[in-house]
Amino acid sequence: MWSQHTLQTRTRGRGTYDVTAxxxxxxxxxxxxTGLAHVFLQHTSASLILCENADPDVRHDLEGFLSRLAPDGDPHYRHDQEGPDDMAAHLRTVLTSSSLTLPIAQGRLALGTWQSVxxxxHRTAAHTRSIVITLQGIGD
Structure with missing residues (x-):
């Protein structure tokens, strides 16, 4: 069996938003x-990550790392039509991921104890983000 649906999530600007539940x-x-969940974010300036869920310092440090690697307003960027965070957001998406394929076990994501999606x-302003979730597997 398979199923597909789209999840809409509103962000409040740059940061991480747990969508595991x-x-x-x-x-x-x-x-x-039992099966697989393919999770795809339909955007080029935000991404999906599988990350530590117990200590928010992990995500804070990730943001610090990416801000050094892809800083807002870098004068070398040509693409800045939507502001100084525009190209940096696209670079951050390329460096992370737009999709994840995750196992399903016992009717839920089979994540490790400290993992969340x-x-x-990557943008500083709020946005509505769409995630296409495609599920394949068997039921009881």
Whole structure:
């Protein structure tokens, strides 16, 4: 069996937003108990990450690293139509990921104890982000 749905999430600007519970709810609604979840973010200035969920300092340090690697307003960027964070956001997306493929077990994501799925918003302003979740597997 398979299922597909789109999840809409509103961000408040640059940062990480845990969407694990929403993905798990979609899996529960599908009736799939064992299989795969493909999670795809339909944007070029935000990404998906599988990251530590217990200590927010991990995500804080990730932001610090990416801000050094892809700084806002770098004078070498040509693409800045939407402001100084425009090209930096695109670079951060390329360096992270737009999709994840994750196992489903017992009707939910089979994540490790300290793992969660996050939208990583790279723009400084709020945005509505769309995630296409495609589920494949079997039910009980």
């Amino acid at each position: 929403e993905i798990d709810q979609g899996i529960a609604d599908s009736g799939i108990t 996050y939208i990583y918003e």
